[in-house]
Amino acid sequence: MNPVRLLGALxxxxxxxxxxxxxxxxxxxxxxxxxxxxxxxxxxxxxPIVTRQLANGLKLMIVExxxxxxxxxxLLAGSGSTSDPAGKPGVANLTAAMLREGTTTRKSLEIAxxxxxxxxxxxxxxxxxxxxxxxxxxxxxxxxxxxxxxDVALHPSFATGEFERLRKNRLTDLLQxxxxxxxxxxxxxxxxxxxxxxxxxxxxxxxxxxxKSLTTSDLQAYYQSNYRPxxxxxxxxxxVKPDQIEQKINALFGGWQRGEVPQVTYGEPPxxxxxxxxxxxxxxxxxxxxRIGSIGVPRSTKDYFALSVMNTIxxxxxxxxxNQNLRETRGYTYGAGSRFDMRRAAGPFTASAExxxxxxxxxxxxxxxELSGIRQSISPAELSRAKRYLQLQLPGDFETTQQxxxxxxxxxxxxxxxxxxxxxxxxxxxxxxxxxxxVAQQYINPAALAIVIVGDRKTIEPGLKSTNIGPIIVxxxxxxxxx
Amino acid sequence: MKKxxxxxxxxxxxxxxxxxxxxxxxxxxxxxxxYTLPNxxxxxxxxxxxxxxxxxxxxxxxxxxxxxxxxxxxxxxFEHIMFMGxxxxxxxxxxxxxxxxxxxxxxxxxxxRTNYYETLPSNALPLALWLDxxxxxxxxxxxxxxxxxxxRDVVKNERRQRVDNVPYGRADETILAALYPKAHPYSWPVxxxxxxxxxxxxxxxxxxxxxxxxxxxxTLTIAGDFDxxxxxxxxxxxxxxxxxxxxIQRRTTVPPVVIPRDTFLVLEDRVQxxxxxxxxxxxxDFAKDDAALDILAQIxxxxxxxxxxxxxxxxxxxxxxxxxxxxxxxLDGKFQIDVTPKPGQKVSDIDRLVETEIKNVIDxxxxxxxxxxxxxxxxxxxxxxxxxxxxxxxxxxxxxxIVGNPDYVQQDAARYDRVTAADVQRxxxxxxxxxxxxxxxxxxxxxxMMLTASGGGR
Numbered sequence: 001m002n003p004v005r006l007l008g009a010l011x012x013x014x015x016x017x018x019x020x021x022x023x024x025x026x027x028x029x030x031x032x033x034x035x036x037x038x039x040x041x042x043x044x045x046x047x048p049i050v051t052r053q054l055a056n057g058l059k060l061m062i063v064e065x066x067x068x069x070x071x072x073x074x075l076l077a078g079s080g081s082t083s084d085p086a087g088k089p090g091v092a093n094l095t096a097a098m099l100r101e102g103t104t105t106r107k108s109l110e111i112a113x114x115x116x117x118x119x120x121x122x123x124x125x126x127x128x129x130x131x132x133x134x135x136x137x138x139x140x141x142x143x144x145x146x147x148x149x150x151d152v153a154l155h156p157s158f159a160t161g162e163f164e165r166l167r168k169n170r171l172t173d174l175l176q177x178x179x180x181x182x183x184x185x186x187x188x189x190x191x192x193x194x195x196x197x198x199x200x201x202x203x204x205x206x207x208x209x210x211x212k213s214l215t216t217s218d219l220q221a222y223y224q225s226n227y228r229p230x231x232x233x234x235x236x237x238x239x240v241k242p243d244q245i246e247q248k249i250n251a252l253f254g255g256w257q258r259g260e261v262p263q264v265t266y267g268e269p270p271x272x273x274x275x276x277x278x279x280x281x282x283x284x285x286x287x288x289x290x291r292i293g294s295i296g297v298p299r300s301t302k303d304y305f306a307l308s309v310m311n312t313i314x315x316x317x318x319x320x321x322x323n324q325n326l327r328e329t330r331g332y333t334y335g336a337g338s339r340f341d342m343r344r345a346a347g348p349f350t351a352s353a354e355x356x357x358x359x360x361x362x363x364x365x366x367x368x369x370e371l372s373g374i375r376q377s378i379s380p381a382e383l384s385r386a387k388r389y390l391q392l393q394l395p396g397d398f399e400t401t402q403q404x405x406x407x408x409x410x411x412x413x414x415x416x417x418x419x420x421x422x423x424x425x426x427x428x429x430x431x432x433x434x435x436x437x438x439v440a441q442q443y444i445n446p447a448a449l450a451i452v453i454v455g456d457r458k459t460i461e462p463g464l465k466s467t468n469i470g471p472i473i474v475x476x477x478x479x480x481x482x483x
Numbered sequence: 484m485k486k487x488x489x490x491x492x493x494x495x496x497x498x499x500x501x502x503x504x505x506x507x508x509x510x511x512x513x514x515x516x517x518y519t520l521p522n523x524x525x526x527x528x529x530x531x532x533x534x535x536x537x538x539x540x541x542x543x544x545x546x547x548x549x550x551x552x553x554x555x556x557x558x559x560x561f562e563h564i565m566f567m568g569x570x571x572x573x574x575x576x577x578x579x580x581x582x583x584x585x586x587x588x589x590x591x592x593x594x595x596r597t598n599y600y601e602t603l604p605s606n607a608l609p610l611a612l613w614l615d616x617x618x619x620x621x622x623x624x625x626x627x628x629x630x631x632x633x634x635r636d637v638v639k640n641e642r643r644q645r646v647d648n649v650p651y652g653r654a655d656e657t658i659l660a661a662l663y664p665k666a667h668p669y670s671w672p673v674x675x676x677x678x679x680x681x682x683x684x685x686x687x688x689x690x691x692x693x694x695x696x697x698x699x700x701x702t703l704t705i706a707g708d709f710d711x712x713x714x715x716x717x718x719x720x721x722x723x724x725x726x727x728x729x730x731i732q733r734r735t736t737v738p739p740v741v742i743p744r745d746t747f748l749v750l751e752d753r754v755q756x757x758x759x760x761x762x763x764x765x766x767x768d769f770a771k772d773d774a775a776l777d778i779l780a781q782i783x784x785x786x787x788x789x790x791x792x793x794x795x796x797x798x799x800x801x802x803x804x805x806x807x808x809x810x811x812x813x814l815d816g817k818f819q820i821d822v823t824p825k826p827g828q829k830v831s832d833i834d835r836l837v838e839t840e841i842k843n844v845i846d847x848x849x850x851x852x853x854x855x856x857x858x859x860x861x862x863x864x865x866x867x868x869x870x871x872x873x874x875x876x877x878x879x880x881x882x883x884x885i886v887g888n889p890d891y892v893q894q895d896a897a898r899y900d901r902v903t904a905a906d907v908q909r910x911x912x913x914x915x916x917x918x919x920x921x922x923x924x925x926x927x928x929x930x931x932m933m934l935t936a937s938g939g940g941r
Contacts, residue, residue: 002893030720032571035580067533068511078609116856119863140868163802172756173802174823179650229883284753286647288641291511319578328575331636334644354644356636385583392585394738400533400870426842443633457833458625 011335028354034088038162044395046194049408054250056258061408062245063237065401071142071238072405073135075153076412078233080126082264082344088218090147090206092226094166095219096126099133101162108162111152120145122152128204129264130413131226134374139239143196143248147427152201156223158216158263170211175476181282181289182354182479185454189291191479192278193348193450198269200347207478212439214380216458228259235410238401239466266345269295270450275470277364280448280455287333287354292367294448295379299342299414304434305427307443312386313436314338314374314448315351319385322446330366340443344414349443357456361463364451368469374440383433452479510865510896513875514888515631516711522727523699526718527879527889529706531872537707540610540876541601541619542884544702545695547675548594548668549733549812556638557590557676557683561691563634565599566590570621574630575742577614580720581629584610594669595813596884602873610720614926620702620725622692623823628685633679640673650754654821657750658762661920662817664738669815687772697728702883706876709742734891737814740764749933756803757830758823760922765818765914768885769809774898775906776809776914781857782849782907783840785805788856790840791822801836802826813885818914830923831938861899865892 030036052060067310080308100122116123120137122145124126163368177183187203194201206214234253236245262308272294277404282289308316315322315338326336333353341347355363398404398421411420451470453460454477465472475481515529547558568574581588586603620678631654646652703722705714727751742764766772784791784807795802803823810817824833868874869892882891923933 021766032613033620034571035576036613038584038610039606041585041604041606044535068866070866070870107792108790113852113856116786116860117852119859121863130635136867138863165797165799168800168825169803175755175826176803181648233646286643317580317582321647324575327637327640328633331633335640354640354648356640356643385579388585389582392607393536393587395604396536396585396587396602399536402870455601 004365031120035455041392044398044422046398047404052242052246053419054229054254056254056419058253058256059233059412060246060249061233061235061412062240062242063157063404063408065237065241065404066239066241069139071082071137071139071236071240071402072139072262072401073146073149074235074405074409075149075334076233076235076409077131077227078129078231078413079264080131081202082128082131082199082266083222083226083262084199084202085203085218085222087210089204089210089216090224091171091206091214091218092126092131093206094163094170094211094214095133095222096124098158098163098219099124099314101157101166102159104157105155105240106151107149111148114148116146118145120148124152124177126204128347128408129199131309142240145475146248146252152408153227154256154325158220160216163216163219167211167214170206171208174208174211181285181454184280185291185452185474188278188280188349188454188475188477188479189293189350189450189452193293193473195270198267199264200236200269200289200345201344210316216407223385225261225262227298228261229253229256230258231261235296235405235408235412237405255269256258264344269346272305272445273450274448275449275451276462277451277453277470277472278452278474278479279457279464279474280452280479281474282454283458285454286357288357288360288363288369288453288460290353290363291350291452292352292371292449293348293350294445294450296340296443297342298344298346300350301342301409303439303443304342306431306439308390309386309428309431310374310439311338311340313382313387314370314440317386317389321374322353322367325366325370326353326363326382330359332356332361332363332366357459360453360455361458361467362433364453364464364467364469368446371444371448375446376442378433378436378440380433383431383436387428387431394421394424417434437481462468490596498896506647510862510893511869512690512890512893514877515868515879516818517883517889520698520719520723522725523697523725524722524725525702525883526715527702527704527883527935528711528714528729529704529872529875530709530711531706531875531880532708534872535605536600536602537605537608537611538600538703538708538871538876539608539615540598540704540873540880541615542596542598542702542704542880543696543731544596544700544731544884546593546595547671549695550668550671553679554683554687555671555679556642556673557679557687557691558597559673560638560680560683561677561688562590562592562597562599563638564626564631564688566624567619567630567634567858568725569617572614572617573656575590578611581614586611592673595810598880600876608705608709608714609717610849612717616702616725617719619696619698619705619722621851622696623689623710626688628684631683631688632892638674639677639680642677642680646672646674650670651752654758654760654922654924657748658760658819658920660889661746661748661922662742662762663740663815667739667740667815668734668737669812671799680867695729695731697731699726699727700731702880705882706776706875706879714823734814736840740815742918742920744838744918745936746920747916747935748920749930749931750922751927751930752924754924754926755849756823756826757926757929758924759833759837759858759934760822760832760924761820762922763818763914763917765809765816767814767816770811770816773809773811773816774905775902775910776811777861778854778857778899778909779844779904779907780807780809780818781860782853783844786856786860788853790844791820791837793824794840795833795836799836802823802833817934830932834938837897841911844908844911846914848905850902854902854904854907858899858902862896865896903909
């Protein structure tokens with residue numbers, strides 16, 4: 001959900017409108033035959049971001065929002081699964097999970113008890129390049145909630161018994177993934193695209209072998225290397241005052257010791273191969289899980305805004321080409337879309353849908369038609385709609401404390417300028433038809449796609465073969481070649 | 484009585500003080516204005532200028548519980564059809580226009596109601612009202628079988644994505660059919676059956692629209708950054724001329740639910756692990772014991788220190804996960820517990836552990852700390868729902884629909900504060916002491932894993 005915003009410079013429909021003039025008219029005189037003309041979009045004044053830094057290097061990003069007595073805290077350490085030690089996928093993920101499983105002064109159940117007692121959400125997790133501890137709390141008992149939050153972040157005990165329990169739980173999770181076609185596809189697609197030599201090709205939740213082999217020493221070591229104030233930002237949004245909250249944070253986090261954080265080196269991703277269909281058999285699956293794509297771009301790309309607009313047209317909105325074709329015209333799916341995952345290094349471009357098994361081959365032809373079609377021509381009307389959509393939705397991303405905290409994560413993680421959102425509308429506005437045509441041709445190559453389809457092989461393979469879109473290779477559920 | 488042995492005394496004291504603090508944090512009222520147009524359309528307005536956006540949320544008082552036998556899933560299919568254009572809005576324009584204005588939209592269907600909502604920049608209110616009034620007043624002139632067929636295919640794919648291609652996805656409809664008698668409006672799932680979806684005709688669409696989609700069966704709530712006087716004029720202009728429909732008779736009672744003895748069911752699915760579902764008939768939303776049952780669910784399974792989670796998942800590690808829910812709707816309700824055993828665990832052993840935990844609550848009650856933890860979690864939930872204009876619009880509509888008063892969030896929250904430990908013990912005894920439906924979902928070909936009256940379950 002989201003909405004709005006705007007800038008005079010947009011040239012949006014401008015006209016005047018609606019406002020008082022039409023209101024004065026009689027009840028029956030409205031013209032239903034065409035959409036109402038809208039007045040200029042509202043201006044959004046983005047709340048200022050106050051930045052501070054503690055002596056140990058911990059950066060603070062503070063936004064005041066006093067609508068409700070709530071606050072959100074996100075401690076963001078700039079290391080995630082790409083910092084997993086060689087041969088040990090899953091370490092970052094399990095390290096983050098273990099933070100809530102006991103500290104030097106609180107047992108696992110005590111942490112949960114106190115969080116529930118306080119009525120707060122306390123969570124921890126990891127992503128490709130970050131690990132987070134998050135707190136959402138009513139401000140009535142802020143001090144107690146913050147003490148719990150800081151304890152979890154700074155004094156994890158990595159108790160063996162708790163880890164053995166999590167290990168057992170994780171191994172069962174890995175077993176249960178076999179039940180879920182979409183989950184299998186989500187794991188297999190990056191594995192096939194990047195291979196096991198690149199961190200983005202490895203499963204961040206670990207493999208059965210790696211999870212079995214890990215010890216609490218692996219997690220301790222990961223924590224000591226990566227959870228450091230000089231590698232972290234604390235995002236604070238809500239019913240707080242910067243000076244007061246900085247004092248509280250300094251009291252809790254000021255003693256956190258700096259450390260040398262190892263840099264991640266990303267190997268060269270594999271060169272794109274000719275378009276190939278990879279089938280992973282999921283017998284009797286009612287739908288085929290499609291993940292089609294290639295290696296895309298890093299977050300630092302100069303083409304960020306042009307790609308955002310182009311992808312909105314291709315598969316990033318309900319009225320996008322992929323969704324309109326595969327869902328609203330053909331009824332093959334409940335929804336189709338596409339996205340560029342942009343990370344420190346080039347993340348994947350993925351087009352995806354869950355397709356009724358009987359239409360698997362027909363749907364693939366339509367996917368290919370759209371992935372080629374976006375390179376042929378984009379109309380000025382499509383460009384304009386996509387730009388308005390991205391620009392005018394911005395204010396809706398800044399409604400709640402959780403949304404604002406979420407919006408600040410990429411600013412902290414990728415070093416975006418603090419006025420990034422203030423300039424967002426102009427940056428989208430500057431995207432031209434030539435830009436979107438160029439990035440479509442540059443980044444979407446129908447001749448070099450990995451097409452991963454998890455479905456009932458017996459039903460779908462003959463039809464896929466007859467599409468002649470590429471050779472068919474059958475893989476197992478980890479994306480590995482079946483021997 | 485089970486205590487929490489791991490808590491030290493110091494902690495406990497601090498916590499007591501904290502409780503006071505959270506309790507002191509009252510749930511704010513949602514200020515609103517409500518009026519009714521001459522054609523019967525209820526309008527609720529709530530101003531919030533903190534962000535320049537607006538939520539428009541229309542509730543039609545019809546859901547899957549109003550469907551006819553042989554047409555299950557129709558209310559939800561109809562929801563999809565409402566996005567397929569109307570007399571002045573060509574097919575496809577609805578989303579194109581809203582997205583180009585920076586808006587997002589969706590709809591949802593439950594047993595009891597169907598809603599349609601948009602969130603948009605505050606300048607785009609007229610667009611939302613134009614689109615919503617056109618489909619309320621002018622849906623049928625351009626409706627045809629092709630539109631119905633298209634959304635029929637989409638909805639069948641929605642069913643596949645949510646039910647048929649999801650592990651354990653068919654458990655719910657299996658349980659409903661066993662829990663409720665055939666004529667009961669909650670005895671079939673909202674998504675419906677593939678057969679019934681196939682049977683829906685253009686005439687069904689026309690009849691359903693004429694019966695239920697009239698202004699006198701709807702509530703339009705607008706929340707956010709707008710001027711009330713201007714909004715009222717717009718609402719009058721766009722909706723005022725839509726004619727009132729015939730009076731609507733909806734059921735106010737349901738057939739009695741009679742479960743004379745525990746009933747054991749089995750469902751084969753493509754799953755690695757079995758799962759047990761225990762379902763009791765309970766009470767409807769806002770019934771006297773509804774809040775106490777909500778708190779019981781929290782205390783049994785929805786927290787790391789909850790009885791079942793702590794014992795089965797955390798301590799013994801014989802279950803992968805557990806869940807519990809009091810699911811009260813407008814006319815009736817059910818209470819459900821589900822447990823997924825870890826690999827190698829027998830469902831009969833799991834069953835004994837579940838039974839012991841339930842019996843423990845029935846016989847010995849709960850601690851004050853368990854109660855306070857649950858109450859505080861609910862209080863935080865009430866507060867969180869008020870963070871967005873769409874969340875507030877939803878609450879206003881919900882209370883207006885269920886209790887006839889949009890201004891009910893504080894009273895709703897107070898229900899949870901009033902629950903006592905004795906209440907929780909009493910509702911556990913009353914409702915979980917009743918005969919139940921027990922479904923075991925088993926891996927294909929392993930029906931002998933099912934739980935039976937004599938235990939069973941290898």
